[in-house]
Amino acid sequence: MTNxxxxxxxxxxxxGWISPHSFLSVAVTLxxxxxxxxxxxxxxxxAFLSGTTGAVGVGTxxxxxxxxxxILLYLGCVVIAPILVLAAGMLAFWQKFLSPDKHLP
Amino acid sequence: MRCPNKFVAGSAALALAxxxxxxxxxxxxxxxxxxxxxxxxxxxxAQQLAARHLxxxxxxxxxxxxxxxxxxxxxxxxxMAGSFLVWSLAEMGLRNPSAKAAYLKTMDQIIEETLHLERxxxxxxxxxxxxxxxxxxxxxARNQFLDGESALMLASRRSLEEKPGYQPLLRERIDLMLAxxxxxxxxxxxxxxxxxxTFDNLIxxxxxxxxxxxxxxxxxxFLHQWLTMAKLKLMDQRTGLLLTSYTTAxxxxxxxxxxxxxxxxxxxxxxxxxxxxxQYQRARKEFGRTLAGFAWSRKCPGSGQGxxxxxxxxxxxxxxxxxxxSGMAFIGASSFGDAGYLTALAATLDFSAFPxxxxxxxxxxxxxxxxxxxxxxxxxxxxxxxxxKDQRRASDANK
Numbered sequence: 001m002t003n004x005x006x007x008x009x010x011x012x013x014x015x016g017w018i019s020p021h022s023f024l025s026v027a028v029t030l031x032x033x034x035x036x037x038x039x040x041x042x043x044x045x046x047a048f049l050s051g052t053t054g055a056v057g058v059g060t061x062x063x064x065x066x067x068x069x070x071i072l073l074y075l076g077c078v079v080i081a082p083i084l085v086l087a088a089g090m091l092a093f094w095q096k097f098l099s100p101d102k103h104l105p
Numbered sequence: 106m107r108c109p110n111k112f113v114a115g116s117a118a119l120a121l122a123x124x125x126x127x128x129x130x131x132x133x134x135x136x137x138x139x140x141x142x143x144x145x146x147x148x149x150x151a152q153q154l155a156a157r158h159l160x161x162x163x164x165x166x167x168x169x170x171x172x173x174x175x176x177x178x179x180x181x182x183x184x185m186a187g188s189f190l191v192w193s194l195a196e197m198g199l200r201n202p203s204a205k206a207a208y209l210k211t212m213d214q215i216i217e218e219t220l221h222l223e224r225x226x227x228x229x230x231x232x233x234x235x236x237x238x239x240x241x242x243x244x245x246a247r248n249q250f251l252d253g254e255s256a257l258m259l260a261s262r263r264s265l266e267e268k269p270g271y272q273p274l275l276r277e278r279i280d281l282m283l284a285x286x287x288x289x290x291x292x293x294x295x296x297x298x299x300x301x302x303t304f305d306n307l308i309x310x311x312x313x314x315x316x317x318x319x320x321x322x323x324x325x326x327f328l329h330q331w332l333t334m335a336k337l338k339l340m341d342q343r344t345g346l347l348l349t350s351y352t353t354a355x356x357x358x359x360x361x362x363x364x365x366x367x368x369x370x371x372x373x374x375x376x377x378x379x380x381x382x383x384q385y386q387r388a389r390k391e392f393g394r395t396l397a398g399f400a401w402s403r404k405c406p407g408s409g410q411g412x413x414x415x416x417x418x419x420x421x422x423x424x425x426x427x428x429x430x431s432g433m434a435f436i437g438a439s440s441f442g443d444a445g446y447l448t449a450l451a452a453t454l455d456f457s458a459f460p461x462x463x464x465x466x467x468x469x470x471x472x473x474x475x476x477x478x479x480x481x482x483x484x485x486x487x488x489x490x491x492x493x494k495d496q497r498r499a500s501d502a503n504k
Contacts, residue, residue, distance in 0.1 A: 018115030046459045049428050049471040052174040074459075079130065086122035087115070094114050 020095070023088035027081035034077035042070035131398025134455040141451045142439055142484050147201055151484035153467035154477055155197060158190050160466055161474070162211050171474040181250065182475040184231035187215040188254040189478035192489070195261035199488035205265065212262045219255060220274070232297065239298045242353045243285055250296040252282050253309035260315035264489055272320065279316050282309050283327065291338055291355035292331045300358060302350045303339065304365045306331075307372035314375050315489075318496035332377050344406050346387050363392040363402040363430025367437030374440055375490050385441045392430060393446055399456065400449030401426045402434035432476050435483035440490075454480070 016022070045067035047053060053063040141150050161168040175182040194208040222230055228248040229236050240246070259275040262268060285294040286306070293301035294309070310331060313324050338355050339348050346361035347369055366388045373381035391406035404420050404427035420427045431450065438447035454460075459470035468477055 018111055043459050043461065043470050046471040047174070047473060049458075050473045050476050051178045052473045053177070078456075079126070083119065083122045083126045086126055087118040090118040090122060091115055094118065 018091070020088040020092040023084040023091065027084040027088070030073065030076035030081045030084075034073040037066075037070050037073050042066045046070055127397055130456070131449070131452045134452040135398065135448065136451065136455060138444055138448050138451070142447065145200065147197060148484050150467065151197070151481060153462060153465060154481040154484065155193070157466035157468050158193075158474075158478060158481060159207070159211055162214055175473055175475060179233060180231050181233065182473065184219065184251065184254055186473075186475040186478045187219055188258055189475065189482045191215050191258040192261050193478065193482045193485050195265045196482070196485040196487065196489050198265040199492065200485060209262070209266055212258070212265070213268070216255075216258050216262060216271070219258065223251060223255070236297050241295055241298045243288055243295060246298075247281065247285060247294070248296055249282065249285075249294040249309060250302065250305045252278055252294070253305045253312060256282065256312035257308050257315070260312045260319065261489060263319050264315055264492060267319075275312075275316055276320065279313055283313065283324065286331075287327075289353045289355075291351065291353070292327075292334050293351070293353070295353060299352050300350050301353060302365070303335075303347045303369050304349070304372075307369055307376075311372050311375050314497070315493050318493050318500070321500075323500075328376055332380065336380070344387060344391050346384060346391065346406070361388070361391065361406055363388075363404045363427050364433055366392060367402070367430075367433040367435075371436050371440040371486070375493060382441065385437055385443075388437060389443070389446065393434065394424070394426075395446070395449050396424070398449060399453040400434075400446055401453055402430035403427060404430050428471065428476070432472070432479045435480055436486065439483040439486055 045053075045058070045063045048060075048064040048067040053060050058066070140148060142148050143151075147155070161171060171186075172183055175186065191212045194212050198205040198208045228246060228251060231251055232248060236248075256275060256278045259271045259278070263271055263275065282294060286292050286309070288294075289301070291301065293306045296302045296305045310328055314328065316322060317324055335347060339351060340346070341348055341357075341360045344361055346366055348357050349359040349362045349365045351357050366384070370381050370385040370388055373384055392402045394401055394403060401424070403425040405425070431453070435447065435450055435454075437443070438450055454469065458472055461468050461470050469480070472480070
């Protein structure tokens with residue numbers, strides 16, 4: 001039985017996700033999706049925040065849905081992505097200079 | 106032990122990064138107070154917001170779309186969008202006299218259209234459907250919301266430049282408002298059946314004060330009576346703030362609300378500076394919130410929950426951020442020179458209201474025409490109140 005096989009499943013999942021590369025991948029993905037919804041004009045639909053619809057010819061529910069998607073991806077790009085980039089840098093620094101694992105082959 | 110170490114390190118990195126980024130985020134949206142509001146002249150934002158609004162009044166199709174969007178939610182916003190724009194243009198004309206002719210043209214256009222719509226559709230046109238559910242107490246029915254805002258539009262226009270045709274219109278409207286206000290034991294007229302709003306009655310009183318300066322009339326005794334009455338009968342005991350609405354007999358209907366209290370304090374500045382400042386400071390304590398360089402206004406006071414208004418803008422839960430109340434908070438912060446709060450509000454605006462600048466015309470996508478007009482007013486307000494106070498001081502000195 002190897003060390004790998006005795007990892008608890010949750011820890012295995014966590015260790016796979018917690019890496020500078022993963023953090024950067026999520027940050028880039030969020031940013032790309034945000035750029036896409038921005039380019040297709042979902043920004044106008046954030047008008048639901050003021051109780052109005054964003055565009056003529058789009059129903060209130062659909063407009064609100066587009067607006068919510070835009071806001072979530074905006075927050076992902078402006079708030080979450082930079083945190084992930086910063087965390088990736090810190091984690092990379094830790095792995096390179098501070099982690100006990102850095103001595104492992 | 107490799108995984109737990111990595112998990113802890115990853116979590117710690119995320120937490121530390123979150124603290125660093127969230128505490129720095131506002132710097133990326135802080136354009137400086139000068140970009141939003143200037144002591145003299147027009148700020149960059151004021152010019153850009155005004156360009157959009159003036160553009161709407163030269164493009165009937167686009168404006169109709171905006172009106173339809175607002176009226177579908179709340180017909181009051183249709184009137185308020187025009188009123189705040191007229192008041193803003195008066196302030197802009199006093200700040201920038203070289204552009205006065207263009208501003209006057211749009212002001213007249215808005216005033217004429219408002220009066221036309223009132224003649225055409227009656228007092229209910231700018232009210233929510235609930236206005237027809239029961240009869241007005243004061244007969245014949247009138248709407249203080251429409252009377253007050255129209256009167257202040259007329260007075261603001263005449264303050265920027267006299268227009269003889271508007272003098273009798275203003276006189277007539279003020280006489281009607283004052284006669285009805287004096288019928289009530291709380292010196293207030295209804296906007297909705299048996300519902301008087303502090304906001305609307307104070308706007309009416311501001312119009313009276315402006316008209317006194319323009320026409321040489323003197324209603325200072327009535328204004329003093331109203332303020333004395335309000336301090337006795339219209340105060341919320343818990344917060345020390347003026348009620349939002351009450352019946353014609355003076356029974357409280359709604360306690361202080363963020364969508365009203367900031368404009369109320371601003372209007373009071375024209376009538377009683379000390380009372381106004383006290384109201385603003387209380388409003389800041391109860392409704393104003395700041396976090397990590399951002400600021401907003403709550404809908405309900407911090408020391409207790411009030412009833413939610415059905416026509417209100419959506420409120421973002423947890424932080425209790427109200428878009429409508431936060432927009433009005435700009436007026437309070439600008440009027441009382443609260444630079445710190447205003448800077449943080451402006452950062453929040455650029456972060457969360459999704460500005461869209463096209464060909465020098467600025468709008469906020471998360472807002473609407475009335476929201477943007479309120480913001481424009483906050484960028485330029487000041488000179489009209491100062492001019493009126495100067496007229497008042499000169500008049501008192503001559504007595």
